[in-house]
Amino acid sequence: MQKIFAIPVSPEEIGLIVDEDVGSGDITAAIIPASASAQATVISRESMVLCGQAWFAAVFAYLAENTNIRWAVGDGDQVAANTVLCTLQGTARTLLTGERTALNLLQTLSGTATVSRRFADAVQGTGAKVLDTRKTLPGLRKAQKYAVRCGGCYNHRFGLYDGILIKENHILAAGSITRAVATVRLLHQSMPVEIEVENCAELEEALTAGADRVLLDNFDIDALNEAVSITAGRTELEASGNITLNNIRTVAETGIDFISVGALTKDLKAVDLSMRIRFLG
Secondary structure, eight states: OOOOOOOOOHHHHHHHHHHHHHHHTTGGGSSTTOOEEEEEEEEEOOOEOOHHHHHHHHHHHHTTTOEEEEEEETTOEEEEETTTEEEEEEHHHHHHHHHHHHHHHHHHHHHHHHHHHHHHHHTTSSOOEEEEOOOOOOTTTTHHHHHHHHHTTEEEEEEESSSSEEOOHHHHHHHHHHHHHHHHHHOOOOOEEEEEEHHHHHHHHHHHHHHHHEETTTOOOHHHHHHHHHTTSEEEEEEEEEEEEETTHHHHHOOEEEEEEEGGGGOOOOEEEEEEEEEEE
């Protein structure tokens, strides 16, 4: 499994998320004395892969500097149901105000990591790498792509600025696969070029044009096997379209290099977490 590096979360980006909930102030938490302190425990309610510690902690750091968080497990760890994930201590108001936003982030990113682990496990031993896509929740792309890595899958390009992927509409606008590849080579000579094709005839054209990777869009298993045979290692091949946990192993066993799966970040089910607060007075 790839090494996971911690992701810094800036006060500016977490501030936008917290302020969406808090606005001009938590008017309900104001019933608690400002001096009151509390402890809290976050518990998993189902088997999951943890992800989102930095975002969770950043919520409470944004609200107050004196909240202490101790983690019992780390990002990328598989945990069982009813596992204590962390304990917190700070002012009661801070814990109450930050609870929902912090849990929303933690359960959403853990949901992404948990699904990613299932897909990664499904192709284990085949040599294929499972990639995410740009089908992420608005404002949470960095976080979700980190969660994908925590689950054992890999990142495709982060956005439109750091990778070339020529798709159907680009090809139509350029006039052909050959022209599209030639034009982008002139504009970005040092960047790898990936192009999407819909059949083996287009694959042949992409290979002749010198594409560095070819995205095989909605190829069935027979077509994938044919594409691998035609390519014979001349370039990297990526499969995409209608990939599920039920069929990804079969796709991987064709000898494909990469499989991109929008469901890692798009078809999201947050994991079930609980935060229990004990007031200390």
